[in-house]
Amino acid sequence: MLQVGTMAPEFKLHSTPDQKLKLSELKGKKVILAFFPADWSPVCGDQMALYNETLKYFKKHNAELIGISVDSKWCHLAFAQDRKLHFPLLADFEPKGSVSKLYDVYDEVEGQSQRALYVIDEDGIIRWSYLSPVGINPGADGILDALEELDKPKK
Amino acid sequence: MSLKPAVNKTDNIEGGEKALVELVEYGDYQCPHCGHAYPIIKKIQKALGEKLKFVFRNFPLQEIHPSAVLAAVASEAAARQNKFWQMHDLIFENQDNLSEENILALAQSLKLDVKKFESDWGDQKLLDKVNADFESGIRSGVNGTPTFFINGAKYTGSWEYADLLAYLKSLI
Numbered sequence: 001m002l003q004v005g006t007m008a009p010e011f012k013l014h015s016t017p018d019q020k021l022k023l024s025e026l027k028g029k030k031v032i033l034a035f036f037p038a039d040w041s042p043v044c045g046d047q048m049a050l051y052n053e054t055l056k057y058f059k060k061h062n063a064e065l066i067g068i069s070v071d072s073k074w075c076h077l078a079f080a081q082d083r084k085l086h087f088p089l090l091a092d093f094e095p096k097g098s099v100s101k102l103y104d105v106y107d108e109v110e111g112q113s114q115r116a117l118y119v120i121d122e123d124g125i126i127r128w129s130y131l132s133p134v135g136i137n138p139g140a141d142g143i144l145d146a147l148e149e150l151d152k153p154k155k
Numbered sequence: 156m157s158l159k160p161a162v163n164k165t166d167n168i169e170g171g172e173k174a175l176v177e178l179v180e181y182g183d184y185q186c187p188h189c190g191h192a193y194p195i196i197k198k199i200q201k202a203l204g205e206k207l208k209f210v211f212r213n214f215p216l217q218e219i220h221p222s223a224v225l226a227a228v229a230s231e232a233a234a235r236q237n238k239f240w241q242m243h244d245l246i247f248e249n250q251d252n253l254s255e256e257n258i259l260a261l262a263q264s265l266k267l268d269v270k271k272f273e274s275d276w277g278d279q280k281l282l283d284k285v286n287a288d289f290e291s292g293i294r295s296g297v298n299g300t301p302t303f304f305i306n307g308a309k310y311t312g313s314w315e316y317a318d319l320l321a322y323l324k325s326l327i
Contacts, residue, residue: 139298
């Protein structure tokens with residue numbers, strides 16, 4: 001994974017079928033990048049469903065969550081509508097996995113993103129990262145701990 | 156990962172004060188996996204008797220389970236009439252029909268003071284308690300339901316009856 005303390009690489013991906021989102025548009029906010037393998041996980045309370053419920057805790061820290069997988073913009077749209085997601089899912093679809101590769105979280109064997117998290121600060125610097133075993137939902141506690149740490153008054 | 160905060164007097168606790176092992180479930184009344192876990196926990200409680208202390212904390216995923224918060228607050232409203240566990244059980248037994256009307260009927264069948272129940276059901280303080288449970292789950296590393304903590308530590312093994320019972324027994 002990319003080093004903590006380095007600049008988060010810029011990218012631009014589809015967030016809806018007719019809109020694209022650039023990372024730099026979010027400057028001034030903290031950004032949580034949640035790379036994940038695929039839409040339509042069958043498990044109750046899967047990772048995206050969980051984050052959907054924890055957005056308000058992220059927002060307290062001025063943080064926006066973004067999900068990224070190699071699924072297409074139309075697949076994301078259907079998934080987000082089905083699960084009533086209130087955050088954007090970006091399609092790392094063409095060239096496939098290019099942003100996941102840029103962030104060093106691409107699984108070449110399966111052809112999908114790994115389950116990985118980055119927390120980026122208001123200036124676009126990577127402050128925290130976590131690579132989860134692919135079958136394990138990493139939860140939100142690590143993200144919240146990292147956000148809290150960032151909001152601590154500097155000594 | 157460990158349970159934050161530890162079990163305390165705001166919790167709904169069933170079982171012995173002198174229990175040797177403490178089992179905490181974070182659950183969602185509309186989650187089918189929790190519905191599956193419900194009779195298993197009952198059997199475990201029966202098998203271990205006073206040796207086990209069981210605690211249920213709310214972890215409703217309300218976007219995918221629109222009645223989960225309603226049901227959670229209803230159980231807390233029943234707790235104000237000392238019938239938390241009776242309501243908890245009935246809600247799981249009627250998991251597929253958690254409309255407002257049906258939950259009210261459950262309250263009637265428990266012979267709760269329905270007027271008080273209805274007023275408590277709308278009490279912001281109880282909603283706050285459910286939300287506090289949820290937040291404590293997030294901070295403790297709950298990533299879905301059901302998630303179990305045993306003696307304060309997150310349990311990642313199988314919670315099917317034989318497996319969970321064997322593990323709990325190994326701690327006693």
